[in-house]
Structures are given as structure tokens and as C-alpha cells.
Amino acid sequence: MENYIVSARKYRPQTFESVVGQQALTQTLQNAIRTNHLAHAYLFCGPRGVGKTTCARIFAKTINCSNPQNGFDACNECESCKAFNEQRSFNIHELDAASNNSVDDIRNLIDQVRIPPQIGKYSVYIIDEVHMLSAGAFNALLKTLEEPPSYAIFILATTEKHKVLPTILSRCQVYDFNRITIPDTIAYLQKVAANEGITVSEEALNVVAQKADGGMRDALSIFDQLVAFCGKEITYERTIEVLNVLSADYYFQLVDSALQHNVARTLLIFNDILNHGFDAGHFVTGFAQHLRDVLVSKDPQTLPLLETGESMRARYGQQAQRCHPMWIFMALDILNTCDINYRTARNKRLTVELALVKLCQLGLNQTIPSTPNPQTTPAPQKAAPASQPTPAPAPAPAPAPQPQAAAPSIPKMPKISIGLGPKKPEPAPVQPEAASAEQPKQEEQNRPFTVDQLRDAWVGLADSHKEETRLKQLIENYMPLMVNDLTAEIQMPNPWQMTEMKKALPTLLRQLRAALHNDHLEIQLVQAEFNQEQLAFTAEEKYKLMVEQNPALAQLKEKLDLQID
Numbered sequence: 001m002e003n004y005i006v007s008a009r010k011y012r013p014q015t016f017e018s019v020v021g022q023q024a025l026t027q028t029l030q031n032a033i034r035t036n037h038l039a040h041a042y043l044f045c046g047p048r049g050v051g052k053t054t055c056a057r058i059f060a061k062t063i064n065c066s067n068p069q070n071g072f073d074a075c076n077e078c079e080s081c082k083a084f085n086e087q088r089s090f091n092i093h094e095l096d097a098a099s100n101n102s103v104d105d106i107r108n109l110i111d112q113v114r115i116p117p118q119i120g121k122y123s124v125y126i127i128d129e130v131h132m133l134s135a136g137a138f139n140a141l142l143k144t145l146e147e148p149p150s151y152a153i154f155i156l157a158t159t160e161k162h163k164v165l166p167t168i169l170s171r172c173q174v175y176d177f178n179r180i181t182i183p184d185t186i187a188y189l190q191k192v193a194a195n196e197g198i199t200v201s202e203e204a205l206n207v208v209a210q211k212a213d214g215g216m217r218d219a220l221s222i223f224d225q226l227v228a229f230c231g232k233e234i235t236y237e238r239t240i241e242v243l244n245v246l247s248a249d250y251y252f253q254l255v256d257s258a259l260q261h262n263v264a265r266t267l268l269i270f271n272d273i274l275n276h277g278f279d280a281g282h283f284v285t286g287f288a289q290h291l292r293d294v295l296v297s298k299d300p301q302t303l304p305l306l307e308t309g310e311s312m313r314a315r316y317g318q319q320a321q322r323c324h325p326m327w328i329f330m331a332l333d334i335l336n337t338c339d340i341n342y343r344t345a346r347n348k349r350l351t352v353e354l355a356l357v358k359l360c361q362l363g364l365n366q367t368i369p370s371t372p373n374p375q376t377t378p379a380p381q382k383a384a385p386a387s388q389p390t391p392a393p394a395p396a397p398a399p400a401p402q403p404q405a406a407a408p409s410i411p412k413m414p415k416i417s418i419g420l421g422p423k424k425p426e427p428a429p430v431q432p433e434a435a436s437a438e439q440p441k442q443e444e445q446n447r448p449f450t451v452d453q454l455r456d457a458w459v460g461l462a463d464s465h466k467e468e469t470r471l472k473q474l475i476e477n478y479m480p481l482m483v484n485d486l487t488a489e490i491q492m493p494n495p496w497q498m499t500e501m502k503k504a505l506p507t508l509l510r511q512l513r514a515a516l517h518n519d520h521l522e523i524q525l526v527q528a529e530f531n532q533e534q535l536a537f538t539a540e541e542k543y544k545l546m547v548e549q550n551p552a553l554a555q556l557k558e559k560l561d562l563q564i565d
């Protein structure tokens with residue numbers, strides 16, 4: 001029985017052309033080999049699993065080849081290439097700086113550098129995870145790294161470039177490796193699957209590529225895991241089962257349900273997600289990422305930002321046609337607010353469900369232009385009073401202007417709703433009844449509120465202005481006090497705070513009115529009287545203050561002939 005070799009080792013690139021996703025860097029190295037413009041030190045930096053050590057080995061093998069092909073490819077026939085392929089080359093030395101990071105380890109390396117190569121032209125020293133070296137080890141390496149022997153070449157590799165000393169960076173040619181894109185990862189995995197005789201769907205490979213997060217080594221390791229579970233046929237369903245990934249079908253169904261304002265179906269889908277063991281916080285993040293992908297699918301210019309396979313790209317494009325851009329903006333804002341509040345919420349499930357309900361309410365009061373969708377359930381309109389029969393639809397002679405107070409009842413989103421005013425669709429057929437419906441609409445908007453409701457709404461404004469530190473402190477320190485049913489006043493202790501509060505008052509008042517559903521609320525700022533207490537600093541001042549409080553103290557001082565220090 002042959003020993004099993006994992007795909008990450010079996011399909012490790014052996015030439016520059018086989019390196020995936022680093023064409024610019026490999027081309028630069030090939031040109032340097034062809035023109036014999038070799039530096040004495042290189043620094044390869046980038047994420048894990050993108051080919052840093054692989055390129056270092058290929059580079060070391062090629063520059064020692066006796067008969068390079070095309071000037072930059074190893075021949076695999078000379079003694080140096082055979083020794084490298086059989087892992088017995090004495091010209092290429094690899095050092096793991098994670099476990100050999102002391103000054104003594106670097107001293108041993110410097111002693112080894114003095115020995116010239118026996119076969120080939122160069123001795124190549126590959127130091128992996130070089131950022132793990134201690135400060136003393138870096139300093140010990142400086143002089144040799146700057147002026148090594150003519151036959152010595154150093155290749156340093158790291159995933160954390162910012163931890164390498166600037167004195168080391170200045171002595172190296174720096175090559176920044178990129179994350180491998182999802183299409184490149186899918187294409188390479190398809191070649192591996194074809195070579196192994198494995199049938200795999202493109203949707204499954206897309207999940208693997210996203211899970212790998214730009215690392216080919218991680219992608220090949222996940223691929224081996226799927227082969228061990230699925231055998232010769234890998235499907236999308238079994239892939240998400242093994243990797244514990246939430247199926248994208250849930251996100252597509254949730255968007256469709258929200259567009260149809262179907263709250264019950266949306267909550268049932270979310271419940272099914274929780275029953276399958278997925279975390280609600282990860283679900284919110286994934287749903288926001290899905291809406292972001294839908295958004296970039298609407299415009300051909302932003303379509304390259306969608307990192308997915310062709311089949312999933314088509315599904316995103318179809319759903320993007322059914323979503324208005326403003327709906328996506330508002331939905332992303334709701335999910336982003338939910339993600340922020342989720343960490344501190346006590347009832348985390350209710351926090352997510354409330355966000356989903358808000359998504360289903362978007363567009364119900366016609367602030368968002370509706371897109372044609374035969375499956376969409378018509379949004380419920382406000383009915384006429386029960387005492388009057390519903391008249392037949394008739395064209396309105398002139399559309400009545402909608403009051404500014406009729407913004408969508410979505411918390412923390414007044415600006416987005418107002419911006420949609422000019423793009424509002426034509427008035428509904430019940431426009432002639434606008435006069436009769438105006439009074440109940442205003443009564444609903446300008447409903448009374450209690451002192452406790454005002455206090456709770458004011459405290460809630462602090463969460464809306466977390467990033468504005470000064471304003472948040474003003475909101476938390478000064479509470480409005482009711483003067484009458486519709487007027488409240490805030491007493492400010494000094495002019496500076498009065499000025500700051502005046503600047504923010506229009507915004508705060510608009511948010512309070514929206515939260516309390518009352519457009520007649522007014523807030524007055526009052527300069528509070530400030531009584532500065534008499535403070536004593538010197539000995540004389542302290543004595544005078546004590547005498548004012550106790551006159552007998554002056555008589556005691558005279559009788560005892562005391563002095564004030």
C-alpha cells in the first residue's frame with residue numbers, strides 16, 4: 001500500500017508557471033534570473049498559504065540549475081536539480097525562525113554561510129517566519145545580511161511584515177504576495193479534481209474557496225477533507241454539511257420573503273437556521289455579506305467585486321433585479337445596527353428577529369419605489385373609516401402633497417427615507433380619500449407621550465451617537481424636564497455646553513419626534529444658575545473661612561498669640 005500524500009504537498013508547484021495568483025511576482029523573479037540581476041536578500045511577505053516558501057524553493061532550485069530552460073526554468077536533469085528533487089541538496093538551507101529564534105541560532109547560520117557551495121553557484125538560505133526572531137537575533141543577522149559572500153543569497157519569508165525591523169527591510173528586496181482570488185482557487189481545484197478522477201460541483205468549490213480565505217494550502221486541505229467524506233463525488237449539499245456552512249439558499253429565501261413583507265415566513269426560516277445549530281451572530285454577518293453581494297451585482301462596473309463562481313453569480317444577478325438599491329441600503333443599515341447591538345443584547349434572538357421584522361416592513365408605506373414582481377403580496381394600505389364605503393378608484397385631479405411627517409416607521413433611518421421623496425411612485429387609487437384619512441393619520445403621528453417615554457427616548461439617543469463622544473456625554477448628563485404637555489427644557493450649566501447642545505438640538509429634536517411619534521414636541525435650552533462655592537487655597541484664606549464659620553477661633557488665636565504659617 002502506497003503512503004498517502006496530502007494534496008497540499010502532492011500538488012505543490014514545481015515551476016513558476018504553476019504558481020497560482022502571483023503572476024507579477026513570478027514574472028519579476030524570472031526576469032531577474034534571465035538577466036542575472038540577483039539580489040543578495042529577498043523578503044517574501046503575505047497571507048498564509050499563498051506560495052511564499054514555494055516560490056523561494058523554486059527560485060533557489062532555478063538559480064543553481066546548470067542548464068536552465070528558456071533562461072528561467074530548471075531542467076530537472078542536472079545534478080543540482082536531482083539533488084533538490086530528492087531532498088538531499090546541500091546548497092539550499094531552510095531555517096524555521098519560529099523554533100530557532102535566538103542569537104546562537106543566527107551565529108550558527110553565519111558560520112555556515114562561510115562555507116561555499118559544493119555543487120551549483122549559490123548557497124540559498126531560506127528563513128521562514130522571520131518575524132519570530134528576537135531583537136538580538138535580528139541585530140546579529142544585520143551585517144551578514146547586508147554584505148554576504150558573493151555565493152550567498154538570503155530569502156526571508158513572513159506573514160507579519162510589520163514585525164520585521166526596518167533595518168532588515170532596508171537590506172532586502174520586498175515582494176508582497178496577494179491573496180489568491182476565489183476564481184483562481186476554483187480553477188486550480190478543478191484541475192486537481194480532474195487529475196484525481198473526482199466529480200465536484202462548482203458550488204461546492206465556491207464554498208471551499210470562500211472558506212480558505214485566499215490560501216491555496218487551506219483550500220487543498222479542505223478539499224482532502226471533503227474527499228474523505230464524500231468519496232469520488234462531491235456535491236454542494238454534502239460540502240456545507242461537512243464544513244458546517246450555512247447554505248446560501250437561506251439568504252436568497254430571506255430576501256424574497258422580506259420583499260414580499262412576509263414576516264411569518266421570515267421568522268420561520270430564521271428558526272430553521274437556529275435549529276440546525278448555527279449561531280445567530282454569524283447569521284447576521286453572513287446575511288449582511290449576502291446583501292452586499294446583491295448590491296454589487298446590480299451594476300456591471302461593480303460586478304468584479306463579487307468573488308464567486310459563475311452559477312452563483314447568475315443567482316445574485318437575478319435577485320438583484322428584484323431589489324431596489326435604496327431597499328438594499330436600508331436593509332444593510334438595519335443589519336449593521338443589529339450586528340453592533342447583538343454583542344451587548346441580553347435577548348440575542350429577539351434582537352435578530354426584530355431586525356428581520358424591520359426588513360419585512362421596508363417599503364410598506366411607499367417610501368421605496370416598488371419593482372415589478374408578480375409574486376409580491378400587495379402591501380396593506382390604510383383603509384378608509386368604517387362609516388364610509390370604499391369608493392371606486394378614480395384619477396386624482398392633483399396629487400396632494402404628502403406631509404413630511406409621513407416617513408417610514410423605521411427607527412434610526414429618517415435621512416434615508418427623506419431622500420427618497422422625489423422618487424415616490426404615483427399616488428394610490430384611494431387618493432380622493434386623502435382629506436378624510438388625514439385626521440386619523442395626524443392623530444397617529446402626533447399621539448401623546450408620558451415623561452417616562454420621553455426619558456427612555458432621550459437615553460436611547462446616546463446609543464445613536466456613540467461615535468460623537470462629546471454629544472453622547474451631554475445626552476447622558478442632562479435630561480429634559482417637562483414644562484407642559486408638549487414642551488421640555490434642558491438646563492445647561494455653562495455657555496460652552498449650551499453652544500454644543502444648540503448645534504446638536506435640531507438633530508436630537510427630529511429623532512425624539514420620530515421616536516415619540518409627535519411633531520409638536522419642543523425643547524428649550526435654559527442657562528442654569530451656577531453658584532460657585534467659596535474655596536480656600538492659602539493659609540490666610542483657610543483661616544478667614546474658619547473664622548466665618550466659628551468666630552470664637554479669632555479670640556483663641558489672640559489669647560494664645562498664634563501665628564498663621
